[in-house]
Amino acid sequence: MDEGLVVRRVIPADNSCLFNAVGYVMENDRNRSSELRQVIATAVGNDPVHYNEAFLGKPNEEYCAWILDPEKWGGAIELSILADYYGREIAAYDVQTARCDLYGQGKGYTERVMLIYDGLHYDALAVSPFEDAPDVVDQTIFPINRDGSIGVAEALAESLVKEDQRRRSYTDTANFTLRCGVCQIGVVGQKEAVEHAQTTGHVNFQEFR
Template identity: 75%
Template structure:
């Protein structure tokens, strides 16, 4: 393996998942609108598979919802995008150190990598050296016969563990906030009794 694992920061605009996927597949951080439409069309085309039970809301409502640039994506969207691009998508979670692999059951021959901090997705790439320009990033990796991407997989996992050790994640169950207007405190999504 030549180079180092690098986290390419994607803007925090509620479309980070889509733009991170756009970057690792097409070197384009502005794919959100297009990819949201792809997801809506895929979901609309198969209301039996993408039922209310699966989506958590009626199919038609979900299709409108996912096209709203304020809405976040997650596992459903990553699964659809893996199939759309015909590549596995590895999503590394910093807090847990877990890697969720989308599209693996299809045995695609290539894989891309994302990193998730509890609230935000960034692209995970191999850069030839520290500080190298993005145009030199390797973002697509061949899946070997053993269904891994070779040494890159271990290096990526070590990078995620380093990020975990530096607490580069948001624990959405335990973070605390206080409203600057009403002074009500919250932990995660629960109000703290005052």
């Protein structure tokens, strides 16, 4: 695409943002989380040798039950499986570092989609023909060029990510402060939040400053 701009399409912050962001860029559907969680559980359950406890961080069967829970977040493992499921590369841009992690690379896929991650949350990236255009005209799937890039769309995405980084539009997960929505206790950083969740079973956190 030789014109337009890259826009962030906001995905609801409901613990399933990764799956719904992928659903949007792949299928223009923000409500695919339950189906895509099942896709991942099936892929992992069908290959316990590759998806072993060392790889997953928990036993295969336990992971499969865990990922089906709508309260659980997805990350690199899930993006890798979804890239293979759709047969397209997934570029995930990290605002804090301006790094792009590419899933499905080197497998001969001819198209790519793009996500953006702020440390806690995934949104979708799309090319829109003009500012404030409706999302029905979004382009979210891009052909991969011979040089491995997606041309103008990639440069526009990198520019957006760097601008968000400059504005510090990300969450530093090592040092951010959260309050438990159940018992109102404050915690600092992802590590303390995980420990609190494991101790109490509470998973409803809100960021505060």
